[in-house]
Amino acid sequence: MKKLMIIPLITIALSACAQQTESSVKAEDPQNISYTTELVVPDMSIPWGMDFLPDGSMLITEKSGELVHFKNGIKTNISGVPEVYNRGQGGLLDIKLHPDYENNGWIYMTYASSEGEGTGGNTALMRTKLSGNSLTNQEVLYKAAPNTTKGQHFGSRIAFDNDGYLYFSAGERGEHFVNPQDLTRDNGKIYRLYDDGRIPEDNPFVNEPNAKKAIYSYGHRNPQGLIKNPETGAIWEHEHGPQGGDEINIIQKGKNYGWPVISYGIDYDNSIITELTSKEGMEQPLFYWVPSIAPSGLAMVTSNKYPDWKGNLLVGSLKFAYLERLVLENNKVVKRIKLFEGLGRVRNVVQAPDGYIYVGVEGKGIYKIIPN
Amino acid sequence: MKICFTLGLGFLSSFLISVYGQNKELIESIKKGKDIYQDFCITCHMGxxxxxxxxxxxxxxxxxxxxxxAKSIKAIKYGLQGEIIVNGKTYNSIMANLGLADDEIADIMNYITNSWGNKNDDIVTEKEVSEIKK
Structure with missing residues (x-):
């Protein structure tokens, strides 16, 4: 009899655990929006990353492995792009100009690469220069290992801070119990390097035996948003959770962001990955999304073109096909607004040097947000 | 009479072998397809x-x-973009080219056409996938 009672109790206990705590702030429809979108670069497939050259023209990566230079209304394919491992979520990913591009000409790209031992691929970081319509001086600065044929979680975004360090992300490659918490392994990490690929002497794990010395923070799942907060200079990140549990984090040296030991999400088949949402020694997110929006691309608005949005975060939603605007007060999200619902799978959002915000949408192209 | 019987038995056994053989192949393929589904498809199409x-x-x-x-195989093989109607609802989005091999696509097809209330005994083979052109 006692045994029989236990089964329903276990069932109740399990279903209680499966109840996720929804985000503290819900996404709202916009009241009156004084901006509209204009498609400025049409006919793109998956415009993963973009950055702007000093002449205002655009470099746009296509996941399939093309680098497009868009200038005066004309698209030119750039040659010399590294061979990419275009499988699942892998392909040509982010692109970022060096903060001192005008003087040194360096361009940085992350991509899924089959280089190295083993079949499959993993995330790589390259720097290169643009000469005419070709890339030259290609240098692979980092290649995560080992390769795997799994389709998930390559990351990746690139950011520079005010002190000249470069940060980039690599997701955990579908091995959440293996990679994110192990400092001797790549994946599920944010890395910090000098701009030439050398490992900074004061990186947090340089003295840890067998650790990957480029690791700056760990316990990440799949970060596809990484920027320097233009107001504070800190590195801000967002990452995909499983079902629920997408996060915004401020990246700090040597910190553990918890995946998969703590998470606000559950697995896709509703099974529990972890019952813990917090643990000592692990960072709490600045904000978490339940349900997931599937965030890709992150920008903070500082430009005078959008006075209503100043200081807000913009995040692309792959899942709900809109751009989310998050209002912050003292590093807390206090309001979420759905912008341009139905725009399409938003892959990327960037505030350009001209002050305008550009949005990369899958199957469409690059949109510019303009005041009405 | 005897010949008829022998022939009949022969047909029956070869029929049984082929059905059983295909079944075994199908079960194997569905099993592999489930793993690939969890890797590549589940984030959007769900558990x-x-x-x-x-x-x-x-x-x-x-x-x-x-x-x-055929259209479903083509979508997995080359990606899909534009308007489609599924169960009376219109979808207009994009599915990326996933970079899967033909045998993997066959496995996924066999899994998804034999799961969640779907049923398809007619196995999708690597050869069938290879013949689907863009």
Whole structure:
């Protein structure tokens, strides 16, 4: 009899655990929006990353492995792009100009690469220069290992801070119990390097035996948003959770962001990955999304073109096909607004040097947000 | 009479062998397909093939999948973009080219056409996938 009672109790206990705590702030429809979108670069497939050259023209990566230079209304394919491992979520990913591009000409790209031992691929970081319509001086600065044929979680975004360090992300490659918490392994990490690929002497794990010395923070799942907060200079990140549990984090040296030991999400088949949402020694997110929006691309608005949005975060939603605007007060999200619902799978959002915000949408192209 | 009997037995056994053989092959393929599905498809089409209304079409009891075998293979092989109607609802989004091999696509097809209430005994083979052109 006692045994029989236990089964329903276990069932109740399990279903209680499966109840996720929804985000503290819900996404709202916009009241009156004084901006509209204009498609400025049409006919793109998956415009993963973009950055702007000093002449205002655009470099746009296509996941399939093309680098497009868009200038005066004309698209030119750039040659010399590294061979990419275009499988699942892998392909040509982010692109970022060096903060001192005008003087040194360096361009940085992350991509899924089959280089190295083993079949499959993993995330790589390259720097290169643009000469005419070709890339030259290609240098692979980092290649995560080992390769795997799994389709998930390559990351990746690139950011520079005010002190000249470069940060980039690599997701955990579908091995959440293996990679994110192990400092001797790549994946599920944010890395910090000098701009030439050398490992900074004061990186947090340089003295840890067998650790990957480029690791700056760990316990990440799949970060596809990484920027320097233009107001504070800190590195801000967002990452995909499983079902629920997408996060915004401020990246700090040597910190553990918890995946998969703590998470606000559950697995896709509703099974529990972890019952813990917090643990000592692990960072709490600045904000978490339940349900997931599937965030890709992150920008903070500082430009005078959008006075209503100043200081807000913009995040692309792959899942709900809109751009989310998050209002912050003292590093807390206090309001979420759905912008341009139905725009399409938003892959990327960037505030350009001209002050305008550009949005990369899958199957469409690059949109510019303009005041009405 | 004896010949008839022998012939009949011969046909029967070869029929049984081929059905059993295909069944075994199908079961193997479904098993492999499940793993690949969890790797490549589940983030959008979800754990029970239910998709997400408005964004990602369902695979479970999907009329599109059941009635459009070749188009479904083509979508997995080359990606899919534009308007499609699934179970009376319109979807207009994009699915990326996933970079899968033909045998993997066959496995996924066999898994998704035999899961969540879907049933398909007619196995999708690597050869069939290889013959689907862009």
């Amino acid at each position: 029970n093939g239910e998709g997400l209304t408005g964004s990602f079409p369902p695979l479970a009891k999907s009329d599109y999948l059941i009635n459009n075998r």
